[in-house]
Amino acid sequence: MEDNNLDIKFLLLEKLNLIEELSFIEAKKHEFETNDIVTATRIITLIQNGIVTPSLLGKKLNISRQAIHKSINNLCEKGYLCLDDETSNKKNKQINITKKGNELLVCRKEVMNKVENTIKKNIGQEEFTKLKELLSKKWD
Known part of the structure; x- marks a missing residue:
């Protein structure tokens, strides 16, 4: 079947599956759990970019309040995150990235660099640049 016929x-x-397979291989080399390099880094990357409360994180990921709390608690137990009281409102919790969480982000960056280099080798620098430009455009 030709790729032209696929939606x-x-x-x-x-392509996402290929990226995740490469990510799993690299995660093992850095002694991270394969699941963490994909799922944990999604949450941690959002936190790194300023989404620091559970409610905002749940909205951004389009998941329930219960699911985001379960995910955050799991990442806290693994040592990637910690929850602190917000300074302005003690009822609200602020999510912070720990040293281990930052190490995971460094690993993710290395993984993505290797993935991007693999893609560049296969399709060429010019096509890779076009691909990133197309994917960066607003679709909505």
């Missing part, structure tokens, strides 16, 4: 969702998922 955009399938093509993007196929």
Whole structure:
């Protein structure tokens, strides 16, 4: 079957799966759990970019309040995050990234650099640049 006949969702998922496979390989080399390099880094990256309360994080990820609290608690237990009282409102919790969480982000960055270099080798620098430009455009 030619790629021309496949819909955009399938093509993007196929490439995402490839990226995640490469990520798993690299995560093992850095002694992180394979699941953490994908799921934990999604949450930690959002926190790093300023989304620091559970409610905002849940909205951004489009998941329930219960699910985000479970995920945050799991990441706290693993030592990637810690919860602190917000300075302005003690009822609200602020999520902070720990040293171990930052180490995971460094690993993720290394993984993504290797993934991007692999893609560049396969499709060429010019096509890679075009691909990133297309994916960076607003779709909504």
